[in-house]
Amino acid sequence: MASTSGEGLSSSQSEASEAERWASLIGGSAMVLMGLRQRSLRGVLMALAGGGLIYQGATKQSTIQQAQEAIGMNQAIKVEKTVTINKSADELYRFWHNFENLPRFMKHLKNVKVYDDKKSHWIANAPLGQSVEWDAYILEDRENEFISWASAEGADVDNSGFVRFTKAPGNRGTEVKVVMEYNPPGGALGAAIAKLFGEEPEQQIGDELRRFKMLMEAGEIATTQGQPKGNG
Amino acid sequence: MKAVCWHGANDVRVETVPDPKILNPRDAILKITSATICGSDLHIYDGYIPTMQPGDIIGHEFMGEIVDVGSEVKQLQKGDRVVVSSIIGCGQCHFCQHQMWSLCDNSNPNAWMQDKLYGFGTSGIFGYSHAFGGYAGAFAEYVRVPFADFGAVKVPEGIPDEKLLPISDAFPTGYMGADMCDIQPGDIVAVWGCGPVGLFAMRSAYMLGAERVIGIDRVPERLQMARDFAKAETINYEEIDAGETLKEMTGGRGPDACIDAVGMEAHGTGLGGLYDEAKQAVRLETDRPHVLRQMMVACRKGGTLSIMGVYGGFVDKIPMGAAFNKGLTFKMGQMFGQKYMPRLLGYVLEGEIDPSQVFTHRFPLEEAKQGFEIFKHKKDNCIKVLLKP
Numbered sequence: 152m153a154s155t156s157g158e159g160l161s162s163s164q165s166e167a168s169e170a171e172r173w174a175s176l177i178g179g180s181a182m183v184l185m186g187l188r189q190r191s192l193r194g195v196l197m198a199l200a201g202g203g204l205i206y207q208g209a210t211k212q213s214t215i216q217q218a219q220e221a222i223g224m225n226q227a228i229k230v231e232k233t234v235t236i237n238k239s240a241d242e243l244y245r246f247w248h249n250f251e252n253l254p255r256f257m258k259h260l261k262n263v264k265v266y267d268d269k270k271s272h273w274i275a276n277a278p279l280g281q282s283v284e285w286d287a288y289i290l291e292d293r294e295n296e297f298i299s300w301a302s303a304e305g306a307d308v309d310n311s312g313f314v315r316f317t318k319a320p321g322n323r324g325t326e327v328k329v330v331m332e333y334n335p336p337g338g339a340l341g342a343a344i345a346k347l348f349g350e351e352p353e354q355q356i357g358d359e360l361r362r363f364k365m366l367m368e369a370g371e372i373a374t375t376q377g378q379p380k381g382n383g
Numbered sequence: 384m385k386a387v388c389w390h391g392a393n394d395v396r397v398e399t400v401p402d403p404k405i406l407n408p409r410d411a412i413l414k415i416t417s418a419t420i421c422g423s424d425l426h427i428y429d430g431y432i433p434t435m436q437p438g439d440i441i442g443h444e445f446m447g448e449i450v451d452v453g454s455e456v457k458q459l460q461k462g463d464r465v466v467v468s469s470i471i472g473c474g475q476c477h478f479c480q481h482q483m484w485s486l487c488d489n490s491n492p493n494a495w496m497q498d499k500l501y502g503f504g505t506s507g508i509f510g511y512s513h514a515f516g517g518y519a520g521a522f523a524e525y526v527r528v529p530f531a532d533f534g535a536v537k538v539p540e541g542i543p544d545e546k547l548l549p550i551s552d553a554f555p556t557g558y559m560g561a562d563m564c565d566i567q568p569g570d571i572v573a574v575w576g577c578g579p580v581g582l583f584a585m586r587s588a589y590m591l592g593a594e595r596v597i598g599i600d601r602v603p604e605r606l607q608m609a610r611d612f613a614k615a616e617t618i619n620y621e622e623i624d625a626g627e628t629l630k631e632m633t634g635g636r637g638p639d640a641c642i643d644a645v646g647m648e649a650h651g652t653g654l655g656g657l658y659d660e661a662k663q664a665v666r667l668e669t670d671r672p673h674v675l676r677q678m679m680v681a682c683r684k685g686g687t688l689s690i691m692g693v694y695g696g697f698v699d700k701i702p703m704g705a706a707f708n709k710g711l712t713f714k715m716g717q718m719f720g721q722k723y724m725p726r727l728l729g730y731v732l733e734g735e736i737d738p739s740q741v742f743t744h745r746f747p748l749e750e751a752k753q754g755f756e757i758f759k760h761k762k763d764n765c766i767k768v769l770l771k772p
Contacts (some may be wrong), residue, residue, distance in 0.1 A: 188755075192562075213392070222418040235477075237475065237476055237477050237480070289583045322720050323477055354495055355483070357495065357498070362398070363488040364476075364489065365473075365488075368473065368476050368489055369409075369474075369475045369489040369490075369530070370408070370409070370475075370477070371407040371408055371409055371446065371455070372407075373489060373490050373491060373507065373516070373529065374406055374407060375405070375516065375518055377404065377520070378406065378527060379384070379386065379403055379440065379519055379523075380436075380439060380440060380519065381389075381390070381400055381438035381440065382388075382398060382400075382438060
């Protein structure tokens with residue numbers, strides 16, 4: 152369902168002027184958040200990447216989406232979290248942009264391999280010691296500001312997301328917002344993969360962002376794993 | 384190594400556990416030479432602190448000698464003698480860099496536990512429950528000190544542990560209590576609780592310019608200590624009404640600032656006291672706020688309440704009308720150890736204060752249980768207990 156919305160949107164991208172492009176980028180995050188609540192994140196991100204006016208495409212999808220929601224087809228896991236990190240946007244952007252760094256603070260990821268500046272391969276831990284894999288593409292990449300990505304066709308877990316870096320007021324560093332959407336397939340495997348982020352995906356992503364902050368600010372991730380305790 | 388492990392309310396056991404290891408690059412391992420039981424350890428001992436797990440090593444006020452350092456430790460080396468802040472701070476986040484160390488963003492691996500109850504996670508604390516990081520505590524032969532460059536303050540040789548140890552927790556807690564009162568010339572400061580933190584708060588209030596200091600407690604030896612160690616006037620609230628007495632002692636104005644050095648297990652008198660004990664016993668409230676209530680009514684109009692006694696959860700029947708209409712200022716929080724420790728070490732080295740005077744009892748680590756019992760029940764004139772591994 153996500154991929155259809157992407158195709159539906161891509162037709163409106165061709166004639167955007169530079170000014171329109173900026174307008175859509177600035178308004179984009181708000182649109183993405185709106186889109187996330189009702190429609191496919193991937194579609195909105197692809198529209199953003201194309202520089203088109205998002206809401207046209209997004210609204211076009213709404214009736215189909217509403218129908219899907221009404222019949223319970225929409226199993227997407229949607230998460231949105233923001234953290235403020237006491238570092239400059241370019242430092243954070245650079246670290247994140249190398250997706251191979253992500254497993255250092257994202258516990259659900261086993262490994263990420265970057266092929267080139269667009270394409271990467273992701274391996275995530277699934278329940279019961281299994282793992283799921285997919286290729287992902289960078290959709291939109293604005294230096295020190297914004298990175299969005301989506302899984303390629305045929306991924307075990309259809310997913311998309313973006314990270315946005317915004318200067319925080321008053322020398323507080325940078326606000327880092329992450330929005331992700333997962334569309335697990337149906338059936339038993341789907342149910343297992345739906346738990347990729349545990350029972351509370353918001354908390355999982357929140358914890359991962361907190362570890363990202365620890366790594367960036369303090370240079371290490373606080374832990375008590377492996378310390379002594381009594382016999383209980 | 385030997386360590387004091389918590390197993391439930393009133394159940395602490397000395398057990399043999401593995402030695403701590405360096406887990407992160409900025410860790411140090413400390414051989415503990417002295418530790419002491421803090422009043423807030425009693426909240427753990429009494430079973431009021433949630434997210435404790437059987438087997439947890441407790442204790443957060445300590446000092447010792449560095450025996451190992453991680454690869455990123457820059458300021459310390461093996462053999463250094465240090466006092467360590469009970470509060471763990473990363474030194475790099477917004478809060479640490481603004482000297483609000485107990486609000487550190489990066490030192491608590493279990494901050495998510497606090498998110499739901501408190502809205503945000505706070506710093507880690509040694510041996511103080513999993514919500515505060517789940518760090519192994521210091522009633523042991525060795526302890527791992529995360530972010531050691533910031534939390535461990537080097538101290539010179541040749542001065543007894545007892546003089547330096549309170550810089551780890553009780554002294555900065557009391558000092559911060561007084562510092563938050565914004566003391567002006569002529570101010571009268573009332574301190575509820577004449578235990579170690581209260582005593583240090585009284586001394587600190589004078590150091591920061593208070594004209595008069597009044598200590599409030601019910602235990603005669605502690606009141607005596609307030610008079611001797613802190614040169615405070617005293618009120619035994621079981622003998623006379625503290626609120627009315629404070630008014631009379633302050634020309635009818637009330638104290639300019641009130642410091643709570645008691646916290647969640649305050650003892651109350653009369654019906655109010657029974658009410659809170661009953662509610663806490665059946666878990667309808669987690670904390671007994673007698674001192675808070677009394678301070679809100681006793682404080683002068685426009686005055687400051689400085690809360691250093693520990694609160695954990697929810698309290699009931701707070702006289703908000705009094706606080707609001709009198710325009711009171713509330714300041715509170717776990718102490719900002721790293722902010723105050725160098726300054727307080729200076730006062731000790733200059734001989735301006737001798738913190739060792741608060742220690743009345745010493746026990747080997749193996750007898751920690753007895754130390755807890757004596758301290759908890761204030762037996763044998765106990766003010767503070769020194770534990771020696």
